[in-house]
Amino acid sequence: MPATPTQARRIVLAARPQGEPRETDFRIETFTPGDPAPGQVLLESLYLSLDPYMRGRMSEAKSYAPSLAVGQTIVGEVVARVVASAASAFAPGDLVQAHAGWTTHALMDAKGLVKIDPAIAPVETRLGVLGMPGFTAYAGLREIGRPRAGETVVVAAASGPVGSLVGQLAKRDGARVVGIAGGADKCAYVKKELGFDAAVDHRRDDMAQALAEACPDGIDVYFENVGGAVWEAVFPLLNTFARIPVCGLIADYNGTTSRPGDLTVPALMRGVLSKRLTLRGFINYDLDSYREDFLREVGAGLRDGTIRYAEDISEGLDSAPGAFMGMLKGRNFGKVLVRLAK
Template identity: 60%
Template sequence: MTDIQTTRIVLAARPEGRPKPSDFRTETQALKAPQDGQVLLETLYLSLDPYMRGRMNEGESYAPPMALGDVMVGGTVSRVVESRYPNLKAGDVVLSAAGWQTHAVVDGKGLRKLDPDAAPPSTALHVLGMTGFTAYSGLLTIGQPKEGETVVVAAASGPVGSMVGQIARIRGARVVGIAGGADKCAYVVDELGFDAAVDHRAPDFAKQLAQACPDGIDVYFENVGGPVWDAVQPLLNLYARIPVCGLVAHYNDKDVAEGPDRLPAMMGTVLKKSLTIRGFIMSELMEEQMPAFLKDVTGWIAEGRVRWREDMVEGLENAPDAFIGLLEGKNFGKVVVKVADL
């Protein structure tokens, strides 16, 4: 193997509130040749996701924080350049977790080989990957929508919310999406087939949501928090189920919000309405449910029942700005960074 250098983006400083470009640093580093069991990868596509913001913080969470100087974490679709792993060869396209860098040497075990002829490879980062599985496992395991029930999902035009709504529709539920702006609301109704959509930026958002849910809410898939939750909570029906996979409205918070303690009132609602609220991390469900997820969603794609939208960003150097914009809701669809040509 000739010497390979990787261009990588590392965590330079821990953000205080909203991440800044100075919180990231671009470096070039020489890579060692792959050893037995390893492969050399070239990154084709990089996934940007809100969970990365939490990994930039110190403190206990469901996953260890990144150390300063670490490569920013992230899922990638990569091409095998050189293989010392028996089940992979040069030219294979795989799903990996190589992070924000152009090349990486990784353990071949655990890489998922992709078939570029079956679906566009970048879909392994969303509808056939982490965000799609998050929607599938959280909705079906915790939300358990029944035919005719009302399912509400925030960030409905995003990669998780769009899948939640489409799967709920396949299961026979009535689906109401919450999104930011008229274009996104039109997209989830006209393109994704939701029954209704409400703009959370509207001054009378809570009133519009109530009108869109005349029979209340049976399942609310929570991935935002903030004022959206405030509007949803009064509409929850008896025995409503709330899968919680994220709280993106709070990821840049620096301090605890001032104001009255609303926890007692919320817990009173949980008690009076016998609500089920469960947070989940998709990794805890992967071993049991991933085969069914891939089978179901691959079939739904072939049948034209699942659609998606990518917000494609060209060039690894643009990943920090795209990530900052993602946390502010500037994206439209799944944010994917194109690092190299397929």
């Protein structure tokens, strides 16, 4: 059995963020992981996934998942290598997906770990296009969006790990796809690399007008990842019977005050009624029946090169807070990962 590391490192929640997270909201600790008990494995994390939902877990506000306690390791999914095993299903050297959090090593119950075959795709894709973000895109679009040939599909955060796959899948269904992204480089990537029909920069002062011009026939499916001003620009363009899968609201995750002129609840509800809109929030694990189809379809697209993706990788555990804060401000380009070990 390989030697158990005498020291490991983890990042815990030092204080609840008030608005935008700050470096002082995070604290790095060293600890000794120990040896696995029966049914456990000791993992060494190779890649850590950073995702917007983590900001919600840092808050005390009631949500679909429990809040982190101050002093608790920040939650997150990793790709890891088994270092030592006291579970018959895993051997040292196996690669797995695990919800170990922001840590270099972790003792985990073997139940719930997912073994990874590195021959299928690069292992880090299990945290992005072939993992939770990709499955979120696939399941939300198939269950709620249901695009048809000739319809217009708009997706926010279009260069990100969810939005980029939503658009590519909608194109496969024969839809016209418009992506909304932040900055000229991301918009160029969405059009030239991902094959969207149009891209709109949400940083433009005339973003709402530009979106209307990009959607002359209105919007039939809007995949919501952002909220805020982007949602307000989309709402008047929604066609009768439009479908809106609500995946995320990153513009509001830091709890900042809504600006004057935001869409009011009465106006929203009038639109939902008069246009007979389907507006449905979802959490990816509610739609697990789509998982096999997702792995088959998206896995095949990765192998033949017809599905493309981008990754934004920082190095070392110490880089995680900065990369996370940058992601919440849209500074990333693609799926945000932290490489913790080779």
